[in-house]
Amino acid sequence: MNNLELTTELTTELRNLIDQMKAGNRRAVARLITHVENGGPETARNIIKEIYPLTGKAYILGITGAPGSGKSTLTNQIASEYLKAGKKVSIIAVDPTSPFSGGALLGDRIRMKPNFTNKNLFIRSMANRGKLGGLAMATKDVLHVLDAYGSDIIIVETVGVGQSEIDIFKSAHTTLVIMPPGMGDGIQAIKAGIMEITDIFVVNKMDREGADRRVNELQTMLDISEKIDVDSPNNSIRVLRSKGWRPPVLKTNGLTGENVPILLDQIKKHGDFIITSGLKKQRLIFRYKHYVVDILKYFLLKNIEKIVFSNPKINEFIEKILSYEKGNDPYSISDAIMEVFLNRYF
Amino acid sequence: MNNLELTTELTTELRNLIDQMKAGNRRAVARLITHVENGGPETARNIIKEIYPLTGKAYILGITGAPGSGKSTLTNQIASEYLKAGKKVSIIAVDPTSPFSGGALLGDRIRMKPNFTNKNLFIRSMANRGKLGGLAMATKDVLHVLDAYGSDIIIVETVGVGQSEIDIFKSAHTTLVIMPPGMGDGIQAIKAGIMEITDIFVVNKMDREGADRRVNELQTMLDISEKIDVDSPNNSIRVLRSKGWRPPVLKTNGLTGENVPILLDQIKKHGDFIITSGLKKQRLIFRYKHYVVDILKYFLLKNIEKIVFSNPKINEFIEKILSYEKGNDPYSISDAIMEVFLNRYF
CATH class of the missing domain: 3.40.50.300 (P-loop containing nucleotide triphosphate hydrolases)
Structure with missing residues (x-):
């Protein structure tokens, strides 16, 4: 996930709140939830990773x-x-x-x-x-x-x-x-x-x-x-x-x-x-x-532009579009990208 | 793309409009554009695939x-x-x-x-x-x-x-x-x-x-x-x-x-x-x-639930979550899925 530049570091504030929560502090729980609500999945992921066990x-x-x-x-x-x-x-x-x-x-x-x-x-x-x-x-x-x-x-x-x-x-x-x-x-x-x-x-x-x-x-x-x-x-x-x-x-x-x-x-x-x-x-x-x-929806949607633009392999597909040949339109090329994705992985 | 159940069939109406557009009919162009606007990417993809050459x-x-x-x-x-x-x-x-x-x-x-x-x-x-x-x-x-x-x-x-x-x-x-x-x-x-x-x-x-x-x-x-x-x-x-x-x-x-x-x-x-x-x-x-x-954003977002639920391989990842061991939380497992996706394909 380095390409997505997601931090997995807990801030000191969050780490302290988690410690206080473990000690049974209700106020700390309330503040952690506020962080989850306001910070969105980027914040939530760091908290969840830490407390999941x-x-x-x-x-x-x-x-x-x-x-x-x-x-x-x-x-x-x-x-x-x-x-x-x-x-x-x-x-x-x-x-x-x-x-x-x-x-x-x-x-x-x-x-x-x-x-x-x-x-x-x-x-x-x-x-x-x-x-x-x-x-x-x-x-x-x-x-x-x-x-x-x-x-x-x-x-x-x-x-x-x-x-x-x-x-x-x-x-x-x-x-x-x-x-x-x-x-x-x-x-x-x-x-x-x-x-x-x-x-x-x-x-x-x-x-x-x-x-x-x-x-x-x-x-x-x-x-x-x-x-x-x-x-x-x-x-x-x-x-x-x-x-x-x-x-x-x-x-x-x-x-x-x-x-x-x-x-x-x-x-x-x-x-x-x-x-x-x-x-x-x-x-x-x-x-x-x-x-x-x-989670996949959120982070893929947020990062797909970065993925497509940062990877040189995607250029081969885009070059095909420029041929203006039947079957190489942007929708078919997107199909092909998804197909490889789905077949190789799923 | 069969898993996504996208039709690639043009309706007779759209095919007729495309033929009329090719013959220079402005009204047919206007109606095609209306189809693109109202039918969304599912309709647009069939039209674009046909006319791209x-x-x-x-x-x-x-x-x-x-x-x-x-x-x-x-x-x-x-x-x-x-x-x-x-x-x-x-x-x-x-x-x-x-x-x-x-x-x-x-x-x-x-x-x-x-x-x-x-x-x-x-x-x-x-x-x-x-x-x-x-x-x-x-x-x-x-x-x-x-x-x-x-x-x-x-x-x-x-x-x-x-x-x-x-x-x-x-x-x-x-x-x-x-x-x-x-x-x-x-x-x-x-x-x-x-x-x-x-x-x-x-x-x-x-x-x-x-x-x-x-x-x-x-x-x-x-x-x-x-x-x-x-x-x-x-x-x-x-x-x-x-x-x-x-x-x-x-x-x-x-x-x-x-x-x-x-x-x-x-x-x-x-x-x-x-x-x-x-x-x-x-x-x-x-x-x-x-x-x-x-295109990827639109169709992935629309279909990722179907992909995750229809494929048995995803179960192996989900089973890991149930271990409640550190590093197997849903965010880390999602990271792992994306990582495989990004590394294998991109």
């Missing part, structure tokens, strides 16, 4: 769901339950739709105030990382910082329903999809992809009307979906699901915490299942392929 | 300059002069700053009305190509369509002063930079990069006060710049300039056409110079390197 221990719990499902409140209860059990918990709240969501998220977090002073809890809202690699890549970087920090559980909570669920799924051991009680909006409220990424369905606000109706809808959907061949090799998402796990459908009350211990039991059960079924490793590979794709 | 004949004249320099009016006069000499002329007006510039450009073009009915003139305003490869790439594609159409001269006119000049420079045989008379704003009105991309300076509106002052300023700047080592290997732009050509500074009147024949003589003289000096070929190579970089 400390990672691989955290359990990553994805939580997503429709607005109005009480997802943040329930996340608070789940975190509390883990804290009570002596676990170190980190929460990343991701909102890709708004770069100004900090305020709103903070509002949600006011309910979590009893937890704020708990030294075993770390909360971070991530709204954006500008153009530097994008939010999905930044989230992956931050997950590794929190893993290295020693979090037992990292909860990644996304706002809304969209592409973000797929991204959580790529990074999570267990994904919860939170639903409000059925409001007569029926089954179409569940987007197509959701069925495939969910490990556990949670119908929250169980005290409200329609909770049982929603549970029944979900069970019906699961009945139907079990008839789909999840092991089809044509579907890179489905293939990461597995026969042998039918997502349970639980009812909870995020405000009172009712049934949250049962939910944690189910999460534990799913955590055991992904180990015995081999799914854990499959998902890890899937996760890291995406991470690598993000 | 017809290209390489047009002389590309870049015209840029500050707002208020009377650039569009002068472009009209230059086009008229070439038309009088029996040349087939195409004009591409590029405005990367505004997707809504069609109207303004059309306003400018009203002065060109006498030319509009001339069958040897083709005018096109390009403001945008959304996210599909970007304007710089679309402009390169369109240049090739107009070249294949049989244009003797293609004038690429950009609005304003900025990155667009560099892009013109990459595609032009000769670049004119148009200046208004000096308004006491002095030498800082000329941005740093301009000096390096200009083949001919034109002080337009020569009847106005300050024209000679501007000429003198430019000559002074040229005196200074001649002391710079243009052959420094560290500067990919400067290296494409050459000792032996000091950009002449001409005065013109775009409204009356005064001195425009002299300007055309100078363009011809520069055209001869780039051949005898070998600069023409150097510039062509430079131009096509950028074209290839644009």
Whole structure:
């Protein structure tokens, strides 16, 4: 990578922050994450390279769901339950739709105030990382910082329903999809992809009307979906699901915490299942392929001009273009360059 | 490129348009360009592959300059002069700053009305190509369509002063930079990069006060710049300039056409110079390197996920990540993948 002139040197500041993080300093973690967000992949790579041997221990719990499902409140209860059990918990709240969501998220977090002073809890809202690699890549970087920090559980909570669920799924051991009680909006409220990424369905606000109706809808959907061949090799998402796990459908009350211990039991059960079924490793590979794709995209895009201009071999190809002969146009020559690249290496 | 599933089939519609273009049909050219703009690089590649053997004949004249320099009016006069000499002329007006510039450009073009009915003139305003490869790439594609159409001269006119000049420079045989008379704003009105991309300076509106002052300023700047080592290997732009050509500074009147024949003589003289000096070929190579970089960027970025996920060899690298050993983090593994790519191929 010398041609790309990437530094692999950690600055003294970053090295100190990493040392402080290792000693359990939450402020240092927060500042490292800020560096990851603001410095982009160039900064993140130096941090990740250093802390990577400390990672691989955290359990990553994805939580997503429709607005109005009480997802943040329930996340608070789940975190509390883990804290009570002596676990170190980190929460990343991701909102890709708004770069100004900090305020709103903070509002949600006011309910979590009893937890704020708990030294075993770390909360971070991530709204954006500008153009530097994008939010999905930044989230992956931050997950590794929190893993290295020693979090037992990292909860990644996304706002809304969209592409973000797929991204959580790529990074999570267990994904919860939170639903409000059925409001007569029926089954179409569940987007197509959701069925495939969910490990556990949670119908929250169980005290409200329609909770049982929603549970029944979900069970019906699961009945139907079990008839789909999840092991089809044509579907890179489905293939990461597995026969042998039918997502349970639980009812909870995020405000009172009712049934949250049962939910944690189910999460534990799913955590055991992904180990015995081999799914854990499959998902890890899937996760890291995406991470690598993000990194390759970012650095290739940033450096391809330098690569093409700095290497004399590329001239042979360009000379061909100047022949103005059929098949030597810039697109065909680019095809040829990619073909050699793909064939020789991949 | 089969792995990327790119079609190389021309649709019947595109093939018909190309046939009509070959027969000199201006409307077919306009429609082909619309396809290039709206269909993005996937469509452009099929068109360019087909028409490429017809290209390489047009002389590309870049015209840029500050707002208020009377650039569009002068472009009209230059086009008229070439038309009088029996040349087939195409004009591409590029405005990367505004997707809504069609109207303004059309306003400018009203002065060109006498030319509009001339069958040897083709005018096109390009403001945008959304996210599909970007304007710089679309402009390169369109240049090739107009070249294949049989244009003797293609004038690429950009609005304003900025990155667009560099892009013109990459595609032009000769670049004119148009200046208004000096308004006491002095030498800082000329941005740093301009000096390096200009083949001919034109002080337009020569009847106005300050024209000679501007000429003198430019000559002074040229005196200074001649002391710079243009052959420094560290500067990919400067290296494409050459000792032996000091950009002449001409005065013109775009409204009356005064001195425009002299300007055309100078363009011809520069055209001869780039051949005898070998600069023409150097510039062509430079131009096509950028074209290839644009194409590689677009298609690699679009397909790298498919490449990584479809190839079993990549699994070996990903497995290493799961060791959580120092040096096997996702960034280092991505480095390793790129390193093999760069070393084996480049």
